[in-house]
Amino acid sequence: MAAPNPNKVLDPAKPWETTRRGLLLLVSSPAGAGKTSLSRRLVADYSDMILSISATTRAPRPGEEEGREYFFKTREEFQAMVDAEDLLEWAEVNGNFYGTPKIPVMTAMEAGKDVLFDIDWQGARQVANKASADSVRVFVLPPSWSDLSRRLHARAQDSHDIINQRLALGQREIEHWNEYDYVIVNKDFDRAYADLIHIYRSERMKPGRNPWLPGFVRGLAEEN
Numbered sequence: 555m556a557a558p559n560p561n562k563v564l565d566p567a568k569p570w571e572t573t574r575r576g577l578l579l580l581v582s583s584p585a586g587a588g589k590t591s592l593s594r595r596l597v598a599d600y601s602d603m604i605l606s607i608s609a610t611t612r613a614p615r616p617g618e619e620e621g622r623e624y625f626f627k628t629r630e631e632f633q634a635m636v637d638a639e640d641l642l643e644w645a646e647v648n649g650n651f652y653g654t655p656k657i658p659v660m661t662a663m664e665a666g667k668d669v670l671f672d673i674d675w676q677g678a679r680q681v682a683n684k685a686s687a688d689s690v691r692v693f694v695l696p697p698s699w700s701d702l703s704r705r706l707h708a709r710a711q712d713s714h715d716i717i718n719q720r721l722a723l724g725q726r727e728i729e730h731w732n733e734y735d736y737v738i739v740n741k742d743f744d745r746a747y748a749d750l751i752h753i754y755r756s757e758r759m760k761p762g763r764n765p766w767l768p769g770f771v772r773g774l775a776e777e778n
């Protein structure tokens with residue numbers, strides 16, 4: 555992935571606002587573990603982070619809007635995006651295709667913004683392989699299987715059969731927990747959200763993500 559220009563300091567008095575290297579926060583979990591609520595809250599609270607909106611061939615659920623949850627595509631449209639190499643990654647999940655449009659991610663990275671991805675283990679693995687230095691992988695686990703099942707039923711978004719399919723899929727998703735840099739058990743939303751913020755803030759403080767640091771430290775030495 556193209557690096558932002560580390561010399562692009564627009565306001566020398568505030569280098570931290572203009573020279574940051576964006577990170578890619580990849581969040582996966584079985585459906586119902588709270589990944590979407592945690593992700594959306596983080597994006598709402600941190601203006602330097604944008605949410606990657608995926609393309610999918612699955613039908614919209616009640617309440618979902620084009621361009622907010624997903625870009626809803628036909629199989630032909632999705633295939634055309636794959637053929638044109640418009641997707642950073644894509645995968646088949648439960649008989650539907652899901653993929654990450656490349657351009658918004660590249661644009662965000664060039665502007666030094668962070669990008670949050672709510673994607674499955676296959677997608678997280680592909681992005682991490684393509685951009686390992688920029689990727690941070692977080693897996694969200696439910697506190698128990700019965701809790702997960704209860705949450706999916708409480709949502710009442712899907713039929714009984716679909717819920718059972720999503721639970722089976724979740725079991726396979728969980729098998730990949732160990733490929734992630736961090737694991738959060740979402741027993742209590744506020745606590746899990748605090749954990750996610752800690753991960754994000756710590757990862758942001760890594761020197762490589764702050765290209766203004768060498769100049770800043772040189773300045774400190776000169777001042778001394």
Ligand code: 5GP
Pocket residue numbers: 582583585608609612643644645647652653654672673674675676677678
């Ligand atoms: P749902 O249909 O419940 O919204 O999503 C099903 C699964 O697809 C979830 O695990 C979700 O994270 C994953 N997913 C959503 N968008 C993408 C994407 O762009 N790429 C990949 N690989 N998985 C995605």
